[in-house]
Amino acid sequence: MSVFAALHTSSQAMSTQSHVMERISGNVSNVNTTGYKAFDAHLRESVNHVTPKGSFVGVNAVDIRHMDRQGSVLATGRGLDLALNGPGFFVTNPAFDGSGTQHFTRNGATTGRVGEDGNSYLATVSGQYILGWAADASGAIDTESALVPIQLDSTEGLAGEPTTRIAFEANVEAGSTQGHSFEVGVWSSPGENGENARYSLVMSWTPGAIGSNTWTVGYGVRGPDGAVTPLEDTTEVTFNSDGTYATPTETPVLTVPLGEGVSNDIEIDLSGMTQYGETGFVERRQEVDGFPSGRVSNVQFDGFGRLTADYSNGQTRTLYQLAIADFPAPQNLTDVGNSMFTYDTDAGEPLFFAVENQFSRTSVQPGSLEASTVDLASEFSRMITTQRAYSTSATVYRTSDEMIRTAAALKQ
Structure with missing residues (x-):
């Protein structure tokens, strides 16, 4: 390998190790971010240049996000916090009428947001409406119907019913x-x-x-x-x-x-x-049977993602079913920050489903959040290895530069 090839290869190596360090830093900074999926930056050989004497290879980084890794489920004590145990994402939309870009997230930290109709709706901490299917008067859920924001409280309450x-x-x-x-x-x-x-x-x-x-x-x-x-x-x-x-x-x-x-x-x-x-x-x-009119006194999710409401008149009603989306290749979703993703054709067609029974591949854990999948000990170990690799590449670069300077000085 010529000295100029060594200079170029070491420069490429430093750039690659710098990218790996950037990914490690991102993982470490998100160790406490709810629903965060850690990145791995794998090294891959690539052809640097070809000469009559042979081919010379370099290195670059390939980012892999492990969307299939399950984070630890931690109880929060807040009834409307949600965690998914198994594959899938919560479905959200920034627009009340659904006209915005649909987003997908594993971050189930929730809050309330007042909708355009004056009622309170379930939302992410960033303000996006969380979507699901509305139940009919009997509590039945039609998962073929349109996704709508999940309403937490109603200004109308529950009308009374006569005794029969x-x-x-x-x-x-x-x-x-x-x-x-x-x-x-x-x-x-x-x-x-x-x-x-x-x-x-x-x-x-x-x-x-x-x-x-x-x-x-x-x-x-x-x-x-x-x-x-x-x-x-x-x-x-x-x-x-x-x-x-x-x-x-x-x-x-x-x-x-x-x-x-x-x-x-x-x-x-x-x-x-x-x-x-x-x-x-x-x-x-x-x-x-029959009961007086009442107001919502409490709402909570069950392990199937069904939102039920308790009313001041002693009645309980199933209101909504939480929608979950899964993809054939979720690692290809577009990362838009804050543990939020948008659709990309490389991810495959989304499948929207509801948790129907205890044998479903995914379960909903109310009152809990999914922790980050970052392994801090592993990240620090990779950081040390990456720093040493960067230092070694820098030494090669510096040595090659000195050799070029010496050769140039001899020529003079």
Whole structure:
């Protein structure tokens, strides 16, 4: 190798080692960055130049980002922080209407952001909306539908629902000559603002002839003002000789007035009633559908990435399903900083999916974040090796330069 070839090769080596050092420095500076995937800068031989005496090789660096490495999952205690255990990325967009460039990240540190409609939405700490699929009224998720920002709170809240069914269980005293009344809370139909009122259905149990095992149930409605309006409907209930329920076999349906000009048809399931002696009149259970309007009191994700909301009226609803994107070659995504990536055709077509069960290849860990994949000890070891390689190349460069200067001086 000529002295000029040595000069060029050592210069190329220093440039390559400088690039490797830059990647090591970047990894070290991001050791505490959530969701950061470490770089490796591998050395690769390349043809420097070819002469009649042979080919001379140099070296350059090839960057490899290990997107498939799983970082440690660390609990944060914040219910809306998210970590992925397995392949995939959270899907985000800077624009509320989805018109911005879609981004992908493993950084699940979240915050709230007010959307253009005035509601609160789940967002990254850099302000991008986190996307998912909205659930319908029954809580079902359609993963073929469009991705939308995940809403955390609503200015409208949850509208009330009227009572349509009551299941009531109690014991009436066998052989009693005295009646007894039970009350069950029911809800009226909601008005235009979604609010409804609470009433009480009063059930008055009157015994039949001694030994007949028959009771007549009369009904009344106690309004919010405390006044009771009697109903014309009655139900004849009979018991078997052992005190268990016998008839009616069909569930009675009452038309119950709950407000001016408004009535609810309510099923009254009394099949859990019993008639035992020496136990008195004892209520055991009442199960009533319908509820008042309520506001969101708490939201949280589960291990499948489903966002559920608890309301002030005691109801719970599934609101959204977190969307996850995966790629055939995720290392080819375009790095735009802050642990965020954008799509590149070399990454392959994205697959958007939801975590459906515990056997899925990816799981969502709520209240946690994924740590950086940087191994600090390994990075410092590579730093020492790189520094020595750079120093050696610099020595070759300096020696070649001195040889050229000496040759030039002899010529003079």
